[in-house]
Amino acid sequence: MKKSLAIILGLLACACVALCISYSKKKSLVEYADPTVGGVSFMLETTRQTIHLPNEMLRFMPLRSSMLDDWIHDFALQMPNHRRHWVFGIMPFCTDSPENVWTAPGVCDNEETHPHYYRAQLDGVNLEFSPSCRSGIVRLTYSGEGKRLVRFRTRTARGEYASEGSRIVTSTSDFGPSEDGQWMRAYLYAEFDRDLSDALYQGENKKQMMLTVPGEGREVKMRYGISYISLDQARENMEREIPDFDFDRVKKNAEKVWNERLGQIEVSGGTESHKRSFYTALYRCSERMVNINEYGRYYNAWDHKVHETETPFYVDNWLWDTHIALEPLHIILNPEMEVDKLNSFAEMYKAGGIMPRFALANGNWTAMAGNFVAVWMADAWAKGLRFNLEEAYEGLRKNSLERTLLPWHAGPAVSIDSFYTEHGYYPAVRLEDPEPVPEVDQNWERRQSVSITTANSYCDWCIAKLAKVLGKQDDEQLFLKRAANYRNVFREDAGMMWPKNAQGEWIEPYHPNTDGRIYYTENNAYIFNWDVKQDFSGLIQLMGGRKKAETKLDELFHMGIGTQRWKFYNSLPDATGLMGMFQMGNEPSFHIPYLYNYVGAPWKTQKYLHTLIDTYFTDTHLGMPGDEDGGGMSAFVVFTMMGFFPVTPGTTNYVIGSPFFETTTMHLPDGKTFTVKAKNFSEENKFIQSVRLNGKAYTHTWITHEDLLAGGTLELTMGCQPNKAWGAAPEDAPPSDINDL
Numbered sequence: 001m002k003k004s005l006a007i008i009l010g011l012l013a014c015a016c017v018a019l020c021i022s023y024s025k026k027k028s029l030v031e032y033a034d035p036t037v038g039g040v041s042f043m044l045e046t047t048r049q050t051i052h053l054p055n056e057m058l059r060f061m062p063l064r065s066s067m068l069d070d071w072i073h074d075f076a077l078q079m080p081n082h083r084r085h086w087v088f089g090i091m092p093f094c095t096d097s098p099e100n101v102w103t104a105p106g107v108c109d110n111e112e113t114h115p116h117y118y119r120a121q122l123d124g125v126n127l128e129f130s131p132s133c134r135s136g137i138v139r140l141t142y143s144g145e146g147k148r149l150v151r152f153r154t155r156t157a158r159g160e161y162a163s164e165g166s167r168i169v170t171s172t173s174d175f176g177p178s179e180d181g182q183w184m185r186a187y188l189y190a191e192f193d194r195d196l197s198d199a200l201y202q203g204e205n206k207k208q209m210m211l212t213v214p215g216e217g218r219e220v221k222m223r224y225g226i227s228y229i230s231l232d233q234a235r236e237n238m239e240r241e242i243p244d245f246d247f248d249r250v251k252k253n254a255e256k257v258w259n260e261r262l263g264q265i266e267v268s269g270g271t272e273s274h275k276r277s278f279y280t281a282l283y284r285c286s287e288r289m290v291n292i293n294e295y296g297r298y299y300n301a302w303d304h305k306v307h308e309t310e311t312p313f314y315v316d317n318w319l320w321d322t323h324i325a326l327e328p329l330h331i332i333l334n335p336e337m338e339v340d341k342l343n344s345f346a347e348m349y350k351a352g353g354i355m356p357r358f359a360l361a362n363g364n365w366t367a368m369a370g371n372f373v374a375v376w377m378a379d380a381w382a383k384g385l386r387f388n389l390e391e392a393y394e395g396l397r398k399n400s401l402e403r404t405l406l407p408w409h410a411g412p413a414v415s416i417d418s419f420y421t422e423h424g425y426y427p428a429v430r431l432e433d434p435e436p437v438p439e440v441d442q443n444w445e446r447r448q449s450v451s452i453t454t455a456n457s458y459c460d461w462c463i464a465k466l467a468k469v470l471g472k473q474d475d476e477q478l479f480l481k482r483a484a485n486y487r488n489v490f491r492e493d494a495g496m497m498w499p500k501n502a503q504g505e506w507i508e509p510y511h512p513n514t515d516g517r518i519y520y521t522e523n524n525a526y527i528f529n530w531d532v533k534q535d536f537s538g539l540i541q542l543m544g545g546r547k548k549a550e551t552k553l554d555e556l557f558h559m560g561i562g563t564q565r566w567k568f569y570n571s572l573p574d575a576t577g578l579m580g581m582f583q584m585g586n587e588p589s590f591h592i593p594y595l596y597n598y599v600g601a602p603w604k605t606q607k608y609l610h611t612l613i614d615t616y617f618t619d620t621h622l623g624m625p626g627d628e629d630g631g632g633m634s635a636f637v638v639f640t641m642m643g644f645f646p647v648t649p650g651t652t653n654y655v656i657g658s659p660f661f662e663t664t665t666m667h668l669p670d671g672k673t674f675t676v677k678a679k680n681f682s683e684e685n686k687f688i689q690s691v692r693l694n695g696k697a698y699t700h701t702w703i704t705h706e707d708l709l710a711g712g713t714l715e716l717t718m719g720c721q722p723n724k725a726w727g728a729a730p731e732d733a734p735p736s737d738i739n740d741l
Contacts (some may be wrong), residue, residue: 269662
């Protein structure tokens, strides 16, 4: 008996030790986030290894073509705008031939990349970096033979470096220009922890500088600050945030900040790979917008003045991409920050008289198409956020009625916009016909006539909602009428969106699978058939009812491209991540898998979402099917893996999909939690059998923002076979009616 008891106690002790070891090895959330995921593109832009703090001004990255490229051309000490500009390049070398490394890349190996910390083994030197808000710290450890060098280069056409004494480096670099032709200046103030010598410059303009690390010591640290105001402000930013050269302190603080941000959503169950994909996506969702207030002052590129205020000022938003899922995610998780971002847009309009399309640090960039700031603002207001709407509304209205909405063009409305106002659609011209409107891009972007019509219909619907809030009844009716313009480009005998010329005739011949940018933005008719987020009920009626609409969705996910692949991508290079003709790699597709909930077949939504995530959003260098666009695509992953998605921003509804974790808990700002639980969860059990919301049986295929903010639990019982009855009734479909304001 004593021997048996001893054995039992021994086994218990071993179990406790094993449990303690397991607990001690439990990953922090930041360890799941991998900035190298998606670093090899299928066709277009790769993701970047961006190291920064959430939504803060400083963003550091290695400059290379992809994660397969072991040549790093510089480490950019700052990225002012996502994927648009890089300034202040640095690269260390060990060499006996300094004259040979003015333009040489650093050859890297054994990288370690986290949101809060980066390390690269270069030839004869290790580089480490960790960020603060407007400043960062670099640690160089030299191990090779030869001269120990630090090279600085500008990354823009205009800039220069200077060395002050033996430890200080300063620089200015201009980036831009913006819509008004103005450039913006960035300032760098850097300080080393030991004396450097032999400041050498290449050329007369001092765009490149080389410093030598003398003596026997193998380690040197550099702290630096950036500013858009002045060199003195850059120095102040550095000294406030990194008062000494304690690299490990900065790293530890950055890790803490990221764990707190990522901890807003906790998941359990599911695979390690899914957790890596999820938290990497959540990390990507905090790359922008960025707060450029520098301790009570910020530079506003819309009036080119420095403003005095403690209120954050946010820049860098590509709303064509981010209004769909990224901003709705922050409305839930970070509403105070979202209010500051919305008010920043109102300030931009107040300062420059233009409500931005893409709000870069250096001013408005008239990229892409549409007036999607209206969608973002209507969504935020509907979900309870309060901001300077009266002033912002004026800018939204002006964008829609007075400025052109042509893609990639800025300025007052042109003839084609006037035609839209009068006739309710943008007229098309055939590919082989000459373009008569000089403001239209002649070579690549073209008119995009159908998709601009559908986009503006949705944006104007959102303006109508805001007009109602403000009691502007005439505007409400005007924009509500314009919200129905999508019907003017729906060809009922073909059952799909179709380009129409100025005479009101349907364009013939027409190839809906390959006739791309001339009629559509980055996609084709099969995607923009479903670009009617404000009125799915009306669209389904036009298509002939729910069964016919379901058949059209089935065709989308199963049809081939109808030509050789090279011909298809020659016309539509953005149409990546194909599943049939569905294009996972581009933002206008995001809501489409959820539309089966509107036609009585939610089980197909559940099935296809798992196929798409598991195929295209893996935790590898290939784990991004298209341009990530600074969180625009990653937010789709975050929502979808939680189990719901904001199909129509501007309403308070989230459409239910199928979760990827046993438990997902959102920690809301007021201390409440909203939890999605998946009973009988496994990778095979992707189909919803039944649903309970806060303990009560639930058959609707959507939940509301109010449900979410109230806290509670959405419990989904899962199975490996679809329950085709759950959510199939018409009354269980998400509401979507153009008159529902």
